Amino acid sequence: MSAAHPAWTTPAALPSFLRPLARHAAVGDAVLGRALQEAPRDWTPRRSAVLVLIAGQEVEDAQILLEERSHTMRSQPAQFALPGGRAEPEDADDAATALREAREETGLDPADVHVLGAFAPILMPFRDATVSPVLAWAPRPPALGPTDPAEVESLLWAPLAGARSLTDPAIHRIGVLDGRATGVAFDLPGDAFVWGFTAMILDAVLGGLELPGMPVAAADAPRVEVPAVRRRPGPGARR
Incomplete structure (x- = not known):
């Protein structure tokens, strides 16, 4: 655990359902239980960050921003992801990286x-x-759209609560890739199958809300093969 960043303050208007998660983010808790301290001492990885943007004033209308990666991307084409990417020298911190990338993409x-x-x-x-998930909140979903079709195909505001939402057990899955389980997945409406690294972050974030009766994806969810359109290999990493 690290000290709270001096610029990260909890706004008075922050909804109560987000406050437990915000406390974890403010002190740099390990959202997936895996922190940088576990890295080999002689390893100097590239830094990157993703933006976990939750919009809404009540849990019933809250949504998380996701983007469908371009179908022509060299890395993970057509997969759903959180906005983000690699750090640049001018980025002051992980939050600056996540916000810059989100601005460029959405x-x-x-x-x-x-x-x-x-x-x-x-x-x-x-x-x-390494990837640092940066937590942010907006009172309502900002007006956004893909800014570069070579990177982003479409945007999706995934609801937190209600039927066919991220916390609806009916859409929870265990992804399977060529017979091997890949972990939690979310089969959202509109052919929006979210799996892999992004789904793991979403699952951890939802658990961090600490709301009674708000389930996270269960280990006994149905096992389904990742749809072909969401698993196409690319010829090389792009970012």
């Missing part, structure tokens, strides 16, 4: 959101990188 104005904190970096040795 047109997000950083002034429209409150940054609540950044969870501990997650190791991704297979990509020689």
